[in-house]
Amino acid sequence: MAAHYFDEEPAVRSAPASVEVNLADMSLQFRTDRGVFSAHRLDPGTKLLLNEVSLLPQHSATLDLGCGWGAIACVTALRSITGRIWAIDTNARARYLTALNAHDLGVQARLTVAAPDEVPPNVRFDHILSNPPIRIGKAALRSCLAMWLNRLSATGIAHLVMQKHLGSDSMQHWLSEQGFPTSRLVSRSGFRILEVHPIQDGRVRDAT
Numbered sequence: 001m002a003a004h005y006f007d008e009e010p011a012v013r014s015a016p017a018s019v020e021v022n023l024a025d026m027s028l029q030f031r032t033d034r035g036v037f038s039a040h041r042l043d044p045g046t047k048l049l050l051n052e053v054s055l056l057p058q059h060s061a062t063l064d065l066g067c068g069w070g071a072i073a074c075v076t077a078l079r080s081i082t083g084r085i086w087a088i089d090t091n092a093r094a095r096y097l098t099a100l101n102a103h104d105l106g107v108q109a110r111l112t113v114a115a116p117d118e119v120p121p122n123v124r125f126d127h128i129l130s131n132p133p134i135r136i137g138k139a140a141l142r143s144c145l146a147m148w149l150n151r152l153s154a155t156g157i158a159h160l161v162m163q164k165h166l167g168s169d170s171m172q173h174w175l176s177e178q179g180f181p182t183s184r185l186v187s188r189s190g191f192r193i194l195e196v197h198p199i200q201d202g203r204v205r206d207a208t
């Protein structure tokens with residue numbers, strides 16, 4: 001069976017490596033490994049997201065949806081000294097790396113790494129940041145996004161980075177149709193950053 005970056009327990013043998021991340025405001029070293037997304041460099045879409053999206057006020061709760069080796073979660077934790085960050089991923093090796101990186105960077109006390117079904121149902125997020133898992137397929141991706149976007153707080157906001165040729169425009173259209181006000185914040189180098197707001201009238205739609 002083919003290996004995927006979103007496999008729960010990657011079958012590919014571990015080969016620890018490291019990646020240097022250079023952003024507008026910081027340069028950091030991260031641990032990575034085979035069997036996780038973009039193991040040899042910071043994905044250019046993730047880099048765009050981290051350079052373009054500003055932080056919400058301190059004390060907010062942020063979700064890194066599909067954390068991989070933890071770039072978004074750890075950078076957010078370093079930028080937001082009082083905020084609480086959740087980093088979730090279905091891939092156990094990705095969660096392990098995110099926890100290691102959070103520890104290396106000294107932000108582990110404010111960052112919770114979890115499998116998606118370990119997040120208590122009452123937790124709401126002020127900010128969701130994601131380079132979402134396009135490769136899981138359209139239906140699964142829509143279901144996943146709708147589920148977490150329905151957990152935005154009333155004034156919450158989500159920023160999703162997607163490649164134009166992997167369906168960012170149709171995702172924007174679909175999210176709007178579901179009732180999530182969605183606009184294009186940035187369009188650059190083949191990537192879009194979508195800005196998504198919670199459904200306004202309190203409806204919680206199911207995912208399909």
Ligand SMILES: C[S@@+](CC[C@H](N)C(=O)[O-])C[C@H]1O[C@@H](n2cnc3c(N)ncnc32)[C@H](O)[C@@H]1O
Binds near residue numbers: 038133144
């Ligand atoms: C495109 S990668 C982004 C990884 C990382 N945030 C980055 O920017 O480098 C998407 C991540 O979502 C994870 N994933 C796949 N399905 C998921 C799901 N249902 N819930 C949460 N994470 C999921 C994958 O394992 C993968 O690590």
